[in-house]
Amino acid sequence: MSIWEFANPVRFMRFSGKLLPYFSVSAALLIVTGLIWGFFFTPEADQFGSTVKIIYIHVPTAMLAINAWVMMFVASLIWLIRRHHVSALAAKAAAPIGAVMTVVAILTGAIWGQPMWGTYWAWDPRLTSFLVLFIFYLGYMALWTAIEEEDKAADLTSVLAMVGTVFAVLSRYAVNFWNQGLHQGASLSLDKEEHVADVYYLPLLVAIGGFVLLFIALLLLRTRTEIRNRRIRALQAREAR
Amino acid sequence: MSPTLALLARELRLSLRSGGGAGLGLAFFLIVVLLVPFGVGPVPSLLAQIAPGTLWVAALLATLLSLDRLFQADFEDGTLDILTLSPMPLEGLVAIKAFAHWLTTGLPLIVAAPVLALTLNLPDPAFFWLVTSLAAGTPALNFLGAIGASLTVGIRRGGLLLSLLVLPLYIPTLIFGASAVSAAADGADPMPAFLLLAGITLFTLALTPFAAAAALRMHMR
Numbered sequence: 001m002s003i004w005e006f007a008n009p010v011r012f013m014r015f016s017g018k019l020l021p022y023f024s025v026s027a028a029l030l031i032v033t034g035l036i037w038g039f040f041f042t043p044e045a046d047q048f049g050s051t052v053k054i055i056y057i058h059v060p061t062a063m064l065a066i067n068a069w070v071m072m073f074v075a076s077l078i079w080l081i082r083r084h085h086v087s088a089l090a091a092k093a094a095a096p097i098g099a100v101m102t103v104v105a106i107l108t109g110a111i112w113g114q115p116m117w118g119t120y121w122a123w124d125p126r127l128t129s130f131l132v133l134f135i136f137y138l139g140y141m142a143l144w145t146a147i148e149e150e151d152k153a154a155d156l157t158s159v160l161a162m163v164g165t166v167f168a169v170l171s172r173y174a175v176n177f178w179n180q181g182l183h184q185g186a187s188l189s190l191d192k193e194e195h196v197a198d199v200y201y202l203p204l205l206v207a208i209g210g211f212v213l214l215f216i217a218l219l220l221l222r223t224r225t226e227i228r229n230r231r232i233r234a235l236q237a238r239e240a241r
Numbered sequence: 242m243s244p245t246l247a248l249l250a251r252e253l254r255l256s257l258r259s260g261g262g263a264g265l266g267l268a269f270f271l272i273v274v275l276l277v278p279f280g281v282g283p284v285p286s287l288l289a290q291i292a293p294g295t296l297w298v299a300a301l302l303a304t305l306l307s308l309d310r311l312f313q314a315d316f317e318d319g320t321l322d323i324l325t326l327s328p329m330p331l332e333g334l335v336a337i338k339a340f341a342h343w344l345t346t347g348l349p350l351i352v353a354a355p356v357l358a359l360t361l362n363l364p365d366p367a368f369f370w371l372v373t374s375l376a377a378g379t380p381a382l383n384f385l386g387a388i389g390a391s392l393t394v395g396i397r398r399g400g401l402l403l404s405l406l407v408l409p410l411y412i413p414t415l416i417f418g419a420s421a422v423s424a425a426a427d428g429a430d431p432m433p434a435f436l437l438l439a440g441i442t443l444f445t446l447a448l449t450p451f452a453a454a455a456a457l458r459m460h461m462r
Contacts, residue, residue, distance in 0.1 A: 132412060135405070135409045139405045139406045139409065142405055142406075143392065143393075143402065146393070146399070147396065152459055152460070152462070155459040156392050156456055156459055156460075159388075159452055159455055159456050159459070162452065163388055163410070163452050164409075164410075167409065167410045167412070167413070170441070171412045171413055174413035174416045175412075175416065177420065177434070
C-alpha cells in the first residue's frame with residue numbers, strides 16, 4: 001500500500017468520498033469553536049483593542065494562501081515526474097481556493113490596517129508580496145482555461161508553477177530591499193519568543209486547524225469535481241463518435 | 242557559418258526587415274515616456290523624482306509588447322518544428338532567439354533611454370547608472386519573456402495572457418534596476434542594487450532557456 005495507489009482516479013474517488021464528510025464536519029466544528037472562542041471569550045489587547053480579533057481569520061487565510069501555492073508546486077512536480085492525472089487536477093483545484101484565501105487575507109488586513117496603521121493599504125513588503133501572489137494565482141488559472149488540450153494544459157501550468165514559485169520567493173525578498181514596511185513580525189513562530197500571548201494563541205491554533213481542514217475539504221471536493229468533469233467529457237466524446 | 246551564427250543572423254534579418262517590427266518597441270517606449278508628463282504635470286522636480294521608475298517601467302512594457310513575435314510566427318509556419326529537428330538543443334535555440342530579440346528590442350531602448358531621461362529632467366549623476374542598469378537588466382526581461390512567449394505560443398488571443406504571466410516575473414528586475422538609478426540620482430551608492438540586478442540577470446540567463454524549451458516541447462508534442 002503506497003500513496004501512489006491514489007493516483008488511480010477510481011480509488012481516489014472512493015477514498016476521498018469517504019473522507020470528505022469527516023473533513024467537512026471537523027472543519028466546521030473547529031472554525032466555529034475557534035472563532036466564537038476568539039471573538040467572545042478572549043480579552044481585548046492593550047494597544048489594539050478589539051481589532052486584535054481579526055487575526056483569527058487573517059492569520060489562517062494568510063498561511064493557507066502561501067501553503068496552497070506550495071501544495072500546487074508539489075502537485076505540479078508530481079505531475080511532471082510521475083504523470084498522475086489526479087495530481088495535476090489537484091493542483092488545478094487548489095488554485096481558486098488559494099486565490100480566495102489571498103484575497104481574504106488582504107481584505108482582512110486592510111480592515112485591520114485602517115484603524116491601526118491609519119491606512120487600508122501600504123506598500124509594505126508582506127502586503128505587496130500577497131498582491132504579487134494573487135497575480136500569480138490569476139495567471140495560473142488563466143493559463144489553465146486558455147488551453148483546451150488537458151494534458152498540455154497540465155504540463156504548461158506545471159512549468160508556470162515551477163517558474164512562479166521561484167519568482168514569488170525572489171519577489172518576496174526583493175521587495176524587502178525596496179521598502180522596509182509596517183507589518184509586524186511573525187505571529188506564530190517556533191524558534192522565537194515573538195508570537196502572540198497565550199490567551200490568543202490557543203483559539204488561533206484552533207482556527208488555523210479549522211481553516212486547514214476547510215482547505216483539505218474544499219480541495220477534495222474540487223478535485224472530485226474535476227475528475228467527474230473529465231469523465232463526463234470522455235463519455236461525451238465517446239457518444240459523439 | 243556555424244549553426245549558432247546562422248540562426249542569429251536569420252533572427253536579426255527577420256526582425257530588421259519590413260514587417261519585423263523591431264522599431265515598434267522603441268516607438269512604444271518613446272510614447273509611454275512622453276505620456277507620463279501629461280499625466281503627472283510638467284513639474285521638473287517631480288519628473289526628476291519619478292524618472293528612474295518611469296523609464297524602467299516603460300522599458301519593461303516596450304519589451305513585453307514585442308514578445309509575442311518571439312516564437313509565434315515560427316510556430317505557425319512550422320519553422321519551429323524544423324529547428325527542433327536540428328542537432329542544436331532546443332535550450333540553445335531559445336537562448337539564441339531571446340538574445341537576438343534583445344539585440345533588436347533591448348539594445349535600442351538602452352540607446353534611447355538617456356535622451357528620454359533628459360526630457361524627464363533626470364539628475365546628471367544618474368545617467369551613467371541608467372544606461373548601465375538597463376544594459377545589465379534588459380536581457381533578463383527578454384529571457385523571462387521567452388518563458389511567457391513559449392507558454393502561450395499556440396494560444397489564440399494569447400497577448401493579454403502573456404502579459405499577465407510575464408509582468409509579475411519582472412518585479413525583481415524592476416525593483417533592483419529602478420533602485421540603482423534612483424540611488425544614483427539621490428547621491429547614494431547604486432552598487433548594491435546594481436549587483437543584485439546583475440545577479441538576477443545572470444540567474445535568468447542561465448535557467449530560463451530550460452523552462453522555455455520545456456514549454457515549447459510540450460506545445461510541439
